[in-house]
């Protein structure tokens with residue numbers, strides 16, 4: 001009998017690998033066919049038509065009519081792609097013109113920012129990052145692709161993969177957080193979700209890894225600002241998420257607005273040709289960001305529009321978003337020999353290759369069978385699940401979960417803010433579909449009284465405070481939902497202070513005078529500094545901007561139907577003055593420590609100049625964040641009993657097994673995100689004090705003990721040094737297994753050459 005099973009397993013293995021071989025063979029045959037079609041088309045295209053393919057025309061999503069000029073441009077083959085064409089009839093009409101009337105019948109690609117949902121809005125990407133769950137990322141982008149492709153969209157400008165270490169930056173809301181490993185895991189999943197199993201599936205949309213590169217390193221967290229990034233930092237922090245997206249075969253890449261070390265990303269030949277094409281073998285196409293080509297004039301990098309086109313083309317930018325430097329100048333530049341036609345041909349090949357992979361030549365029109373997918377029950381359910389898994393509990397004195405019979409004072413400007421709850425990048429989300437906390441309380445038959453207390457997050461009028469205090473006094477518990485309106489988050493919305501805006505802190509202080517327990521719920525696009533009020537509240541839930549189903553997710557968590565499962569994807573500062581702050585920082589020559597540190601108001605009057613700890617800290621904010629990267633509480637507690645390593649010494653190409661024994665010491669079942677951190681103690685360049693190298697979501701029954709195992713390869717210890725050589729180096733390594741980046745059971749091993 002045993003031989004029979006072995007035979008069956010063997011046959012299955014052979015047929016699977018045969019299927020894989022067949023699949024690979026089919027893909028390569030397709031690719032060969034595509035290259036043949038591309039070369040054939042190229043041979044027939046005029047210079048104007050080739051330049052036309054590099055033109056991404058922007059239109060207003062609120063346009064009521066289609067301009068004749070645009071239709072004529074499409075008819076002449078002078079447009080390659082279109083952005084923000086939102087009326088289905090316009091999409092169909094323009095595509096019909098392109099495939100039936102243009103010289104070579106090349107289909108258009110229709111693009112839209114579908115960042116964290118199209119109609120069903122998921123939590124903002126920083127919230128999805130807080131789930132630490134690649135399935136959530138993949139599901140959110142898969143559903144966004146299904147909903148958006150039904151109206152003809154086949155290209156989105158996501159995932160945004162900018163590592164963000166400064167919560168003042170408005171676009172941290174859109175980012176995967178501060179860690180390259182977590183961002184890489186999520187980036188791959190987003191691409192898989194958007195692009196599906198096959199890019200030519202009608203519900204698949206081309207993804208776009210953006211913003212290449214280093215956009216999140218803007219000085220002062222000021223959007224669009226200067227970045228200074230060393231080569232090791234580029235290779236060890238900012239590039240890995242893009243490499244992960246490229247390995248997932250992301251179809252397109254978008255250049256960033258910022259300059260890097262003096263050279264704007266959009267005209268950066270080293271980054272676009274040497275790194276992206278040469279080193280990373282990218283074979284899709286690169287699009288600029290919105291007018292980021294002509295912004296090279298403002299940068300002081302280009303003299304005029306023609307110079308812009310010359311710089312961008314010679315740097316290897318395939319397609320220009322909304323500005324017309326290419327349209328107006330490429331022909332002359334080629335005739336003058338300043339840009340080669342071969343270079344233009346490469347642009348056209350890259351663009352046509354993605355159009356072929358999307359299946360647009362065979363099926364240029366949207367799949368009408370894929371209608372009415374908006375707000376499907378299954379989509380809403382998954383959005384709610386994502387909001388639950390993204391919610392991070394930062395504090396809980398035991399007030400949560402609430403008893404179902406609790407009489408709740410539901411107070412705050414974000415209790416019933418259906419538009420703001422969706423967060424930034426929700427052009428197509430409809431607030432009418434948002435389930436707010438108020439909606440959820442109503443349908444769940446909870447005993448509550450509601451008053452906003454403030455009309456919106458920036459409001460300063462306290463005229464409703466007295467009524468709010470009265471409602472709070474008459475209740476068992478206060479659920480205070482505060483935060484940021486969506487407009488305070490996202491592109492061009494950096495803030496110097498990241499406190500709660502308006503009079504929200506004053507409202508919390510007034511409510512605290514009632515001595516009623518307070519559950520603080522924060523809906524925002526970034527960590528919010530709550531140092532001034534943390535002692536006035538009993539529990540803190542960070543929901544980020546949780547999307548369409550945020551209210552229902554919150555209600556489930558408040559009453560214990562679900563457990564808050566999020567972990568911080570960014571360090572949470574005590575004050576904006578600490579920023580930029582990130583856990584994977586260097587140790588410096590004078591690392592701060594608790595023995596030396598004297599807080600500002602503990603310093604004796606007349607203290608001797610050198611009497612304080614001479615190390616790296618703030619007198620008035622210390623040297624740690626308010627809450628560390630990876631932190632998050634649940635409704636039970638875990639004890640990390642021990643950690644072991646399979647070997648004390650490993651050689652290169654060997655793996656090491658790390659085992660941790662963990663116990664759920666609580667009376668509720670719960671989930672722990674077990675995190676593995678590694679420190680390369682001495683390197684040819686200084687190395688971070690620790691780096692995330694793995695994490696696992698582990699479910700425990702009450703009282704249950706489990707052994708959690710990680711396999712660490714010596715390859716994962718590699719880094720890029722100052723000679724741009726990527727390698728692991730012999731020496732001592734520390735590891736921690738724990739619940740977040742500031743704790744864990746420690747062990748060590750030696751990597752031997």
Ligand code: GLC
Pocket residue numbers: 113157210289290491
């Ligand atoms: C914006 C953003 C970019 C977006 C593009 C198209 O300025 O920087 O992320 O995809 O323009 O809307």
